[in-house]
Amino acid sequence: MVKLITHNLLCCHARGCNYPDNFPLTFKDVTQLEVREADYNAEFLQKMMPRLEWKALVDTAKELGDTSLPAEMPEGDAVDEEFLRRLHHVLLEVHVEEGAMYCPKCEHKYPILQGIPNMLLAEHEISR
């Protein structure tokens, strides 16, 4: 159930990994993708937009086979209903069910099983 919105807000928390080097986690071996309908809430999307890393979002969506988002985050009038609908679909309706996420820096693997990513670290990876 990893939605892209959470993926976009998530980075590696192992020892020695600091933002922004440890972002975004890359999806690999994604064997199961699911699209589940969610309630559309334009206000929420508009509120979350400034918090998103747009480039990371577009790249990840492309990796997962969704190319509906523009390369640049639209501003002002370009943020229309149609765009928000597409953003809603990518952010909240696409779920990664099985696969793994890798940290771009330390290559730590976070496996995703049944839609739940395992974020546990081993003793030597816990940051101090």
Next chain:
Amino acid sequence: MSRPEHIAPPEIYYGDAEARKYTENSRIQSIQSAMTLRALELLALPPDEPAFLLDIGCGSGLSGEILDEEGYNWVGVDIAPSMLAEVALEREVEGDLFLQDIGQGFGFRPGTFDGAISISVIQWLCNADVSFHSPPKRLQQFFSTLYASLVRGARAVLQFYPQSDDQVTMITSIAMRCGFEGGLVVDYPNSTKAKKYFLCLFAGSPVAAEGKKAKVELPMGLQGEGEKAIAYERRRGLEKRGRRKTDKKGVHDKEWILRKKELYRQRGKAEVPRDSKYTGRRRKFAF
């Protein structure tokens, strides 16, 4: 009072059976939902605005369900795989779930969440379950990463069951050291059973219109006895007492004795006493 923290680490204590028991128990459900609603009230999010929340120790999603109902988007983290996989997935909660040890810190980007709630969780952090666990360090890691992941001016409301005043001091002092403001809100302080501790933390204060920092006041705890929360306690006690009396098997009546004797005769058992008007009667009282 039994404390599950003393029995086993959370990921083991909340195994499949306990996770299911916990989730299906209607008393726990009602307490959890009451506490979640109270936590949301203390969170004081602006009304009618969407928000992105973090549910720390979401378990099987009892609190998450309420967040769904209130229309919030949320992310839940928990350390017990059984709670997440077996129960929370079945119940189809809306939020994203993560298997994570909160004592290892969160990996969310700075300024992600509009608020965080946690119901009956952080007392677990006061335990050292493995040799390399150090409660103050884990608390430190937890609070500092939580502080970072919150939007400035956001709140975190953490309900917990402290074991002693020392624990309260340790938890609050570490939270303050990590930059949080706020403090402890105690609901129903005069009641033994309904008493609830909420750690109400502010991650910085929102900047007011004139650029001055608005002073945030710690909300008041609820007063009174909290009668509602323990409405059936007395009745249950009485029922239990009543049951103990009737648990003893009563003396069998005449009908039962006659039936048994008839059965023995049919089976050809030797020396079955004959029936008379004295059958099944009490003997006379005698020394």
